[in-house]
Amino acid sequence: MESNFDVASIRKQFPILEQKVYGQPLVYLDNAATTQKPRCVVKRIEEAYFSHNANVHRAVHLLSQQATEAHEGARVVVQGFINAAESDEIVFTRGTTESINLVAFSFGEAFCREGDEILISSMEHHSNIVPWQLLCERKKMVLKVIPINDDGCLLLDEYAKLLGPKVKLLAITQISNVLGVENALGPIIELAHKQGIPVLVDGAQAVAHRPVDVQALDADFYTFSSHKIFGPTGVGVLYAKRFFLEKMPPYQGGGEMIDQVHFEKTTYNQIPFKFEAGTPDFIGTAALAEALRFIQKIGMDNIHAYERQLTDYALKELGKVEGFQLLGNIPDRHAIIPFQLKGIHAYDVGMMLDKLGIAVRTGHHCAQPLLERLGTGPCVRASFAFYNTTEEVYRLAAALRRIYKMFN
Amino acid sequence: MSINEIQDNIIQSFDEIEDWMDKYQLLIDMGNSLSPLDEQYKKPQYLIEGCQSRVWISASYKEGKVFFEAESDTVIVKGLVYLLLKVFSGRTPDEILKADLYFIERIGLREHLSPNRANGFTAMLKQIRNYALAFKLS
Numbered sequence: 001m002e003s004n005f006d007v008a009s010i011r012k013q014f015p016i017l018e019q020k021v022y023g024q025p026l027v028y029l030d031n032a033a034t035t036q037k038p039r040c041v042v043k044r045i046e047e048a049y050f051s052h053n054a055n056v057h058r059a060v061h062l063l064s065q066q067a068t069e070a071h072e073g074a075r076v077v078v079q080g081f082i083n084a085a086e087s088d089e090i091v092f093t094r095g096t097t098e099s100i101n102l103v104a105f106s107f108g109e110a111f112c113r114e115g116d117e118i119l120i121s122s123m124e125h126h127s128n129i130v131p132w133q134l135l136c137e138r139k140k141m142v143l144k145v146i147p148i149n150d151d152g153c154l155l156l157d158e159y160a161k162l163l164g165p166k167v168k169l170l171a172i173t174q175i176s177n178v179l180g181v182e183n184a185l186g187p188i189i190e191l192a193h194k195q196g197i198p199v200l201v202d203g204a205q206a207v208a209h210r211p212v213d214v215q216a217l218d219a220d221f222y223t224f225s226s227h228k229i230f231g232p233t234g235v236g237v238l239y240a241k242r243f244f245l246e247k248m249p250p251y252q253g254g255g256e257m258i259d260q261v262h263f264e265k266t267t268y269n270q271i272p273f274k275f276e277a278g279t280p281d282f283i284g285t286a287a288l289a290e291a292l293r294f295i296q297k298i299g300m301d302n303i304h305a306y307e308r309q310l311t312d313y314a315l316k317e318l319g320k321v322e323g324f325q326l327l328g329n330i331p332d333r334h335a336i337i338p339f340q341l342k343g344i345h346a347y348d349v350g351m352m353l354d355k356l357g358i359a360v361r362t363g364h365h366c367a368q369p370l371l372e373r374l375g376t377g378p379c380v381r382a383s384f385a386f387y388n389t390t391e392e393v394y395r396l397a398a399a400l401r402r403i404y405k406m407f408n
Numbered sequence: 409m410s411i412n413e414i415q416d417n418i419i420q421s422f423d424e425i426e427d428w429m430d431k432y433q434l435l436i437d438m439g440n441s442l443s444p445l446d447e448q449y450k451k452p453q454y455l456i457e458g459c460q461s462r463v464w465i466s467a468s469y470k471e472g473k474v475f476f477e478a479e480s481d482t483v484i485v486k487g488l489v490y491l492l493l494k495v496f497s498g499r500t501p502d503e504i505l506k507a508d509l510y511f512i513e514r515i516g517l518r519e520h521l522s523p524n525r526a527n528g529f530t531a532m533l534k535q536i537r538n539y540a541l542a543f544k545l546s
Contacts, residue, residue, distance in 0.1 A: 022428050345482035347460045348436075352484075355428045363460045378460060406433055407483060 005306045013038040024357025027392045032383035034227045044290040048283045056282045071282035074289035081292045083213040091272040095236035096204040097127040099223035104131035106248035114140040117166045121146040123176040126366045128202045152179045152328030170199045174206035178365045179328040180336030211300040231291035235284035245271040252277040303386045307335045314393045323404045335384040344407045346378040356399040415511035422515035439486030445479035456531045463532045467539040501544035
């Protein structure tokens with residue numbers, strides 16, 4: 001594969017990839033679930049704990065000042081990474097799930113009432129379904145769903161029909177965690193905005209694979225998780241336009257998020273702190289910043305181009321495997337390949353791949369409604385990151401050939 | 409043969425195989441040889457739902473012994489079901505309830521018992537004991 005991108009030296013930054021499982025070199029193809037961490041990220045965690053571990057924002061001493069600088073510096077790095085207009089629009093959370101729950105609660109409190117509607121799509125992860133169902137139950141609202149066609153693509157005509165004065169928000173994924181399809185967010189968001197409907201974008205599967213510019217997208221909310229972009233677990237990001245953050249009430253109460261506390265009346269801190277109750281994971285945010293800098297050094301455009309080549313190669317190689325059945329018919333897949341081996345349960349395929357050293361995900365991938373719609377049942381998902389190689393793809397294909405024979 | 413003698417036989421047949429893939433090939437062959445469950449039992453009341461795979465199990469009680477029939481939608485779990493039935497089917501409730509099930513761990517298939525696998529297998533073990541208890545008390 002041609003590229004100005006040296007995968008061998010990149011792999012050296014990820015010690016976990018060097019190991020063997022069941023006597024076989026590990027082939028890690030479950031990157032859509034979580035990504036591995038480069039040395040610099042783990043080193044940053046160690047450095048933070050060993051040199052400037054102190055609670056942020058409050059104390060007058062030096063360590064606290066250093067910890068605060070690292071934490072707030074991370075906010076600026078995230079801002080730059082997704083091109084937000086200002087760092088105050090970056091709220092740190094525990095992950096995409098919490099980011100969406102925060103919006104479902106606080107936006108719901110400020111902007112929604114009985115009879116209103118929330119619009120989502122048929123290909124959402126459970127994390128972008130259930131928080132809205134909870135909101136709809138709480139406020140006696142209605143959840144509407146944009147349908148997809150048999151190929152797995154959104155029906156944009158149907159989407160347009162669903163928009164209307166009752167719709168208070170559209171919550172939609174940028175890239176499907178099962179199909180790898182990217183939704184045409186440009187026209188989708190434009191159409192919603194024409195009717196004054198704000199849009200939340202679930203970027204969990206997008207940030208590690210393509211450049212993201214929230215201002216160019218004109219997303220009102222954008223969410224992602226650190227652990228899916230080579231950063232530590234337990235940290236997430238909510239980007240929201242200042243307008244919404246200022247109008248929305250706090251999600252949780254506690255320290256950090258307050259201005260003045262009196263038993264009669266408490267006033268809240270400014271954004272983004274209003275939404276960050278309690279001690280934040282300031283070590284995690286510093287390490288996330290390190291991960292983002294690591295990616296920026298390699299270049300998101302380079303990563304995107306390499307992964308596109310790798311995905312195309314995989315589709316070609318796997319397509320030659322007897323019994324290989326690809327899910328969905330999508331022109332352009334982002335590093336995710338969902339499939340079945342004809343006549344073999346996904347669980348059996350996954351178990352045998354594991355014994356051959358290959359880690360994939362099997363099941364419904366937290367997107368049961370999507371698999372029901374496609375009528376396929378459980379499937380296997382191979383998902384790539386920029387440290388995966390054509391050799392690994394070749395090993396996956398060879399393993400699938402072997403497994404197909406074992407069961408037939 | 410006692411329950412433990414059957415378990416020891418199973419352990420021996422897996423011990424003779426070194427390669428992981430060959431162990432699994434044996435399990436797959438066992439799964440494929442499991443007689444299909446009568447359709448009348450493939451109903452929700454016999455179903456043990458796992459996150460990834462499903463198991464159906466029914467039991468009958470004849471002359472003081474419990475007979476199990478079961479099936480799964482995945483072949484590997486069917487192989488495990490085959491082994492479990494070999495150990496437990498045709499035993500008295502007391503034998504089942506007192507049994508120390510050690511063969512799965514010894515043949516290196518402990519991972520299937522981990523809750524993470526979500527294959528309905530651990531729930532099936534519980535169900536076997538529940539049936540035994542129910543028949544004992546009846």
